[in-house]
Amino acid sequence: MSEFYDFVLEDLDLRNKLILDAAVGAGKATYFWAKRIYEQGGTSKIISIDNDLPQVWKEKIETRLREYGKYVELKEADIFDLSFLKDESVDIVNCDNTIVFLNPKPLRLLLALKEFERVLKPGGYLIISSEIPIEDLNNPENEGQWRGWNLAKAIYCLKGENWSSEPWPEEVKFALKLIGFAVYTEKTFPQRKNLKYQDCMKEWKEVMLKNIEKIPWDSSKDALIKNVNEVYKKVKKDGYLMNPALYVLKCRKCSKL
Known part of the structure; x- marks a missing residue:
């Protein structure tokens, strides 16, 4: 297990628990949680949702979960x-x-946190992890990730999203305190080079090109397509994608702290 998931799971008793995974994405986190359930006796259930x-x-x-899939229910649901x-x-x-996908509309982020607070038992745990923005553009190793991330933001913005x-x-942490959570421990994991970037960048390129077609201004499309291809070629030439630093906030619902 990676150092990241070691920290996420290290103090949690996963026996006879109901766990909400919000949201499942590609299922990486779900796999590690389900594996830990198995290691602790296999008496818990994960509901993994995505919209x-x-x-x-x-x-x-x-397929990714393999034998641990019996502990997981995959469900299409709205995090809000x-x-x-x-x-x-x-x-x-x-x-x-x-x-990161809720934060563009901060009040929606608060709505999601409030739903987490509602469904959690008194003293229940909320584990949040997220990326720290890459801002050091003086470091050329950051360029591929920074350009790809911000180009995606621009493309979606031009679609009106x-x-x-x-x-x-x-x-x-400020938002969590407003809703009724207290952070009891946290950790930041540094940036790292992702040498297995190929599938990620291939999917990124396909998604970006598909979304460019939905932009209503034809005059913008050629320039955006050119930039997408340039970013893809740069990352391929570099031989890595610089993953941003990650932070983990481990919280509890305040009522029984």
């Missing part, structure tokens, strides 16, 4: 509306690298 979970994506996640869960019915909520915005840890 867009087509069958082909479910099958990919199930967890009405399928009763008040105070969940022991742990894991929110792994999801809030918001894509992502990386919140700083202090901002998230």
Whole structure:
């Protein structure tokens, strides 16, 4: 298990627990949580949700989970509306690298945090991880990631949509305090080079080109396509993608601290 997930899971008792994974994404976090459930006796269940979970994506996640899939229920659901869960019915909520996609609309982020607070039992755990914005452009190693990330933001903006915005840890801690959570431990993991970038960048390129076609101004499309191809070629030439630093905030619902 990676150092990151070692820290996320190190103090958690995963016996006879109901865990909400919000959101599942590609299923990486779900795999490590399900594996730890197995290691602790296999008596817990994870409900892994995403607002867009087509069958082909479910099958990919199930393949990744392998024998640990029996502890996981994959469910298409909106992170802002967890009405399928009763008040105070969940022991742990894991929110792994999801809030970057909520932060462009801060009040929506607060709505999601409030739903987490509603479904968690008194004293329940909320584990949040997210990326720290890359700002040091004097370091050429950051260029590929920075250009790709911000180009994606621009493309979605030209479609009239918001894509992502990386919140700083202090901002998230302030929001958590407003809702009724207390952070009891935290850790930051430094930037690292991702040498297995190929699938990630291939998917990024496909998604960006598909979204460029939806932009209503034809005059902008050629320049954007050119930039997408340039970023893709640069990362391929560099031989790595610089992953941003990550932070983890481990919290508890305040009522029984």
